[in-house]
Amino acid sequence: MAHVKLHIPGPVEVSEKTFRAFCSPMIGHRGQGFKDLYASIQPRLQELLYTRQSVYLSTSSAWGVMEGAVRNLVHKKVLNCMCGAFSDKWNDVSKRCGKEAEALQVPWGSPIRADEVDRRLATGQFDALTFIHNETSTGVMSPLAELAALKAKYPDVMFIIDSVSSMSAVKIEFDALGIDVLLAGSQKAFALPPGLTVFTCSPAALAKAATAKDRGYYFDLVEFQKNAALSMTPSTPSIGHVYALASKLEDIFAEGLDARFARHAKLARMTRDWAARHGFNLFPDKGFESMTLTCVNNGAKPGSRIVDVPKLQKLVKDQGFLIDGGYGKIKGATFRISNMGDETESSMQALHAALDQAMQQL
Numbered sequence: 290m291a292h293v294k295l296h297i298p299g300p301v302e303v304s305e306k307t308f309r310a311f312c313s314p315m316i317g318h319r320g321q322g323f324k325d326l327y328a329s330i331q332p333r334l335q336e337l338l339y340t341r342q343s344v345y346l347s348t349s350s351a352w353g354v355m356e357g358a359v360r361n362l363v364h365k366k367v368l369n370c371m372c373g374a375f376s377d378k379w380n381d382v383s384k385r386c387g388k389e390a391e392a393l394q395v396p397w398g399s400p401i402r403a404d405e406v407d408r409r410l411a412t413g414q415f416d417a418l419t420f421i422h423n424e425t426s427t428g429v430m431s432p433l434a435e436l437a438a439l440k441a442k443y444p445d446v447m448f449i450i451d452s453v454s455s456m457s458a459v460k461i462e463f464d465a466l467g468i469d470v471l472l473a474g475s476q477k478a479f480a481l482p483p484g485l486t487v488f489t490c491s492p493a494a495l496a497k498a499a500t501a502k503d504r505g506y507y508f509d510l511v512e513f514q515k516n517a518a519l520s521m522t523p524s525t526p527s528i529g530h531v532y533a534l535a536s537k538l539e540d541i542f543a544e545g546l547d548a549r550f551a552r553h554a555k556l557a558r559m560t561r562d563w564a565a566r567h568g569f570n571l572f573p574d575k576g577f578e579s580m581t582l583t584c585v586n587n588g589a590k591p592g593s594r595i596v597d598v599p600k601l602q603k604l605v606k607d608q609g610f611l612i613d614g615g616y617g618k619i620k621g622a623t624f625r626i627s628n629m630g631d632e633t634e635s636s637m638q639a640l641h642a643a644l645d646q647a648m649q650q651l
């Protein structure tokens with residue numbers, strides 16, 4: 290179907306094949322057909338996340354599980370590592386859940402570094418932290434391995450990690466990192482329709498969740514594990530999403546994980562080069578640029594060319610592509626271009642050609 294192709298950082302373009310799978314006939318979610326479907330994708334989900342733990346499917350966007358992780362795992366006080374709109378929001382959400390929460394704020398555009406986290410955790414006040422691997426609002430990828438190395442020093446602190454816009458595009462080895470929760474929404478790098486969250490938990494997180502009062506039902510981690518043991522979900526899932534995910538996993542493993550990771554890195558580099566060719570610099574600090582989207586500086590920081598972003602968006606949209614005009618307080622002072630999902634060198638070249646043409650018309 291003719292449509293404007295999404296190059297915003299989620300939702301992204303969904304392939305015909307994925308849509309066909311999404312539209313499979315419904316089955317009962319307590320029947321053998323669903324259990325077989327669920328069980329059939331578990332090994333690949335575990336391979337994708339480099340884990341031996343169960344991988345859970347939540348019918349919600351990512352925020353559901355982000356909030357759920359806080360409700361299940363913060364019993365004392367949470368340290369929210371904040372470097373952009375989504376990670377900042379997690380502090381607000383933690384407080385709204387009635388939790389004691391402290392902000393570790395770095396300037397937007399900068400990553401979260403382990404030494405600062407270490408200093409805060411050393412106070413002994415915290416039993417959990419939240420951390421966003423790829424802060425989608427700023428296009429910054431914070432060093433996850435560096436952070437995860439702290440877990441050995443603070444084994445009782447729950448490391449809750451949002452990889453919403455990096456899971457399946459960047460290698461994240463859940464078991465080896467030793468982290469406690471890893472989650473992602475379906476509409477980002479998985480290139481599925483929005484509405485599903487894929488996540489996994491450490492045994493320590495499950496044990497701790499079991500002792501949590503007021504953890505509710507819908508996002509109870511213990512319920513997810515109990516049901517996963519029977520190849521089911523706690524409540525009626527979006528069955529179309531599970532079919533779509535099964536189809537996407539076929540694609541992912543046909544390509545190969547390493548090839549998929551390399552493709553995302555290459556396509557992100559291509560967009561960074563496009564920006565440089567047009568006299569822009571990037572919003573993220575050097576060396577911490579995302580592999581799944583490019584956040585172009587358009588006056589939020591000094592030294593860049595500045596263009597009329599809404600006009601640029603319109604000129605590109607007229608050619609069939611939607612790019613993002615910046616998020617939150619850096620709207621218009623940045624713009625963002627996604628390379629998540631099924632993009633290829635030639636599809637990105639087509640987008641860059643449209644952007645080239647738009648730049649000439651500005």
Ligand SMILES: *Cc1c(COP(=O)(O)O)cnc(C)c1O
Pocket residue numbers: 299350351352353375421423424425426451452453454474477483
């Ligand atoms: C998109 C996004 C979210 C929020 O996802 P929802 O689908 O709106 O719940 C959270 N964190 C990051 C890093 C994101 O990119």
